[in-house]
Amino acid sequence: MNKLKAIDQETIKVLNQKKMLQLLYRNKKLTKQDISQALNVSIPTVISNVKELIEQGFLEESGVAESTGGRKPTIIRFLPDSRYSFGVCITRGKVRIIIVNLYFDIIAERAINIPEELNDFESLILDIKKEMDSILSDFNIPKDKVLGLGFALPGTVNEKKMLLENAPNFKLKNICFKDYKNTFEYPLYIENEANTSASAEAFINFNNTSNSLVFVSITEGIGTGIIIGESLYKGYNKRAGELGHMTIVKDGKQCNCGKKGCWELYASQKSLINEYREVFNIENKSLSYFLNLAIDDIKAKEILDRYLDYLAEGIKNIILMLDPRNIIIGGEISNYKNLIDLELKKKIFKENSLYNDDDRKVLFSNLDGNAAVFGAALMPMEKLFFISDKVI
Numbered sequence: 001m002n003k004l005k006a007i008d009q010e011t012i013k014v015l016n017q018k019k020m021l022q023l024l025y026r027n028k029k030l031t032k033q034d035i036s037q038a039l040n041v042s043i044p045t046v047i048s049n050v051k052e053l054i055e056q057g058f059l060e061e062s063g064v065a066e067s068t069g070g071r072k073p074t075i076i077r078f079l080p081d082s083r084y085s086f087g088v089c090i091t092r093g094k095v096r097i098i099i100v101n102l103y104f105d106i107i108a109e110r111a112i113n114i115p116e117e118l119n120d121f122e123s124l125i126l127d128i129k130k131e132m133d134s135i136l137s138d139f140n141i142p143k144d145k146v147l148g149l150g151f152a153l154p155g156t157v158n159e160k161k162m163l164l165e166n167a168p169n170f171k172l173k174n175i176c177f178k179d180y181k182n183t184f185e186y187p188l189y190i191e192n193e194a195n196t197s198a199s200a201e202a203f204i205n206f207n208n209t210s211n212s213l214v215f216v217s218i219t220e221g222i223g224t225g226i227i228i229g230e231s232l233y234k235g236y237n238k239r240a241g242e243l244g245h246m247t248i249v250k251d252g253k254q255c256n257c258g259k260k261g262c263w264e265l266y267a268s269q270k271s272l273i274n275e276y277r278e279v280f281n282i283e284n285k286s287l288s289y290f291l292n293l294a295i296d297d298i299k300a301k302e303i304l305d306r307y308l309d310y311l312a313e314g315i316k317n318i319i320l321m322l323d324p325r326n327i328i329i330g331g332e333i334s335n336y337k338n339l340i341d342l343e344l345k346k347k348i349f350k351e352n353s354l355y356n357d358d359d360r361k362v363l364f365s366n367l368d369g370n371a372a373v374f375g376a377a378l379m380p381m382e383k384l385f386f387i388s389d390k391v392i
Ligand SMILES: [Zn+2]
Pocket: 244, 245, 255, 256, 257, 258, 259, 262
C-alpha cells in the first residue's frame, strides 16, 4: 500500500514537471504565480518543482516582474540550451546529421554521401557515429546534455520493434536498429520520414496546425504522415500513411511495391522531373530549371498542369479519407509555392458538395526542408514534453 502511494506521488510529480516544462517551453518565461494559475496547482507545488527543474538545468531565475502589490514576483525562464538532440535523416544519396537545442536551432550539421543502393548499412551507422562524435568535440557539447538520437527513415517503420521493415525505393528490408543500440551512447529512436515531418509540423508549428494534419512528403516517392489529436496515427500494422501507394491510375505504371498505378508514380518529384527530361530530352537538369521553364514555355506549363492534376487527385482522396484540418506539403517542391499554390488549390477545391477551402487549409511546409530531420530530433525530446503515448 505504501509502495503504491509512493509511486502515485512520484507519477504526479513527473506529470507536474512535464506540464511546467511544456508551459515554459511555449511561453519562454513566466512567474511562479503565472505557472500556478495556468496549471491550477498550488504555489508550494510550483516552488518545489521549479527548484528541481532549475537543479536539472532546464530553467533559471531571471529577474523580477512588476509587482501587483507586495513582493515583486521572480521570473522563471526556460533554457533552450540545457539539452541537445541529434536528428539523422536518410534520403537517396545523402544522410543528414544535425544537432539541435530544445528550440530546434541547428547547432551543427553534417552530411554523408551514400550510394543509391545501401548494401552496407552497418558501416553507414559507424560513419554516422563518427560524425556525431566529431560534432560534440568541435562544439564542446558534453555527452550528458544529449537527450538522444532519432532517425527519419524512408520506409515502413515499426518503432516498437526498432525495425525498418521495408523501403522499396532503397531496396532495404528488415533493418533492425536494436543491433545498433550499443553503438550509440544515447537513447535511439526510429520513425518513417513522413511521420517525423508530421510530428515536427505539429510540435514546432503548434499554433498553426490544430493537431489534425496530414503531411505529404514529396521526394523520390510520396510519403504521408498523419496526426490525429496529439498523436501520430500509424495503424494496426504500423503501415498507415503509405498513401504514396494508393492507386491513382487503374492498371497504370508498374511500381516498386508490386502494385500498378500508385500515386507516387505520377505525383512525386521524381515523376515530374522524369516527365520533363523525357519531353525536353534534357538529362541532368534539376527541378528548379524545369519549374522556371514552366513560367513561359507552354509545353513545360502543360506538364506541370498535368502533374498538379495528379497531385490534387491524391490530396482530394486524403481529405475524404481523413478530414484533416491541414494538409502540409513538404519536399523541395514546397520551395516553389508561388508557382503552384493557386493552381493546385483550384484543382483540389473544385466545386463539390463534400468540402471546401473554408473548412481546411492546404499549406506548404515552412520548415525549409528540415521537417523530417527536425522530427527525428524531436523523438528524444518527446519524453521530456509529452505525457501520453504519441503513437496510436
Ligand atoms: Zn506502389
